[in-house]
Amino acid sequence: MALAVKYHPGTKSPKSLERADMVQINFAKKQVNAKVVYYGPGMSGKTTNLEVIHQRAPEGNRGELTSISTEGDRTLFFDFMPLDLGTVAGMRTCFQIYTVPGQVYYSSTRKLVLQGVDGLIFVADSSPNMMEENLESLRDLAENLAEYGRSIEDMPLVIQYNKRDVPGALSIDELEEKLNPTGVPAFEAIANTGQGVFPTLKAVAASVLDSLHRQQGEVTGSGTCREGAEPGDEPQAAGQQAASASSTPMPVSAHEAPAHEHGPTSSASPTAGDGSSEAARPTIPMSQTGFHEAPSVPISQAGPAGVEEEVPPVTSASEEVSSQGLRMAPPQVASSGLQMKASEPVNPPAPAPQAPQAPQAPQPTHPVSQVQQPVAQSAVQTRTRRAKRPAQAAASTMEVEAGATAPKRRAPNSRSFPSSPAMPEARPTPKAKRNAMVTGVIIVASVLIGAILGSFVLSIL
């Protein structure tokens, strides 16, 4: 069970990893995962947004709504809900939607939730006297993003002006001027009635997807991004591009738009396709935000019935072993009366052949050969350190191993999971090593018992 931890010269530093957008693309499982976070001051309606989405999303597309909150319904850590869009262009597309605790006190917790975020919805409170809290939260957002080496200007961001029904609500012009100087898409909402919730979500989703697509385009040269543009360089452009690519209402920047039209205008279509007439508005009034009730019947494009069912039925090695009655047994005394000592599992038989293998491993990059020796040394050190670990662990652990080893003893290659043809080299499995170790112990014990019996017989004679 030797370890050979290789440190590739080309491996990125943690800092650069944190800077990277973290949309997860899993080509093996045909899945794209993106993380969207609702941010904003306390009690501005972030959790309410999520609850509305959960209530109105079709059963087959929504996951479980998990909420870590206090008894007073204040979010303590985060709320979380997966939203499955179903299979899109051959990829199962899923948004993981989070909220953060809004109170100033929980700043460090908010920062944790922002890790790997792909899109942000800033939920501003339109209530009178809440401007300072909104500004404080926006500053906090910028600071927390900066801790991950990211900038609020580089993120797909949408602002939602919530609680528009509060008496004496701050004017949209004032909110826009102070909270949205860069002119990101903004929407009015009354989250507790559901108004404005979905247009906001759609806008950020479109922006995230477009950002992903643009970066993919940069990589593959598919031409979806302008030459030389950095990923996330121009979020507004991303938003506009997304708007043009979809029917989601996506207003243009306030700087580019004429004066804001506030108040209800006539007869907007209740569908999401009403964005066609909204290109000139910096914010989308509620009357035009395209809100409508979620369909009561799951749409045909709905994905599999549930998240749990979506995961392909995996018959793991442990399941196979279990079905054959070979699953690791609880602690038991070996029938031979030989009980493995705590130090035995780490006896060296296994690691020995590992060191010479290191140079044989195919290493595609030449600098690796230069670090082979330190790697080998570190492996040896790691093994030495590790050798003490089981002894420090409870002796019962070792008894479990001893008890479990007997029924699991098989031919060295009989590991039940198939050996991947892609593996660069055949590494001795931990099981094979343990089998060899146990065999050695049995031989030694047999010799000892034979000797004792022999001497006993001789003494009788």
Add this chain to the structure above:
Amino acid sequence: MTKDHKLREAHLCFYEKDIAEIDQELDGFLELSGARCALLVDRSGHMVTRRGTSLDGSLESVAALAAGSFSATREMARLLGEGEFNHLFHQGSRESIQISAVGDRSLFVIVFDDHSNLGLVRFYAEESSARLKEIFASISLQEDKGDGGLSDDFSSKATAALDELF
């Protein structure tokens, strides 16, 4: 830098061969440790892959909460002057969860019951974590596996799907 390297830098990106290698490692771990289920989760809370018997609850939620929990302990570690705690263990009356860091981007989440025990799980988890880290390091340097990328109309189709949903 190849296009595949750029894609991997821009996103957490896994191909068929990567997952096969990771799954093989997880299977080996489950066989040796006797644990019920092993998940590989990225630090944002997205599940990369999982092996073993399924859990009753939503795996997505387990993955998100495990990532959140690990992040919280990392913050505690920072306050104590530690870089991060490498292992996290939650003990229940029947089921327990062990979480181990795998490099800078992923977490190894193990669910086990009384068919195994903490010592055994931790011992093999540490070894598997090191090997998974090795796999991650190697796949970050590998070339395109020919899985292709996202289709050109992915963004517009996904947005249309969202429109249809609500």
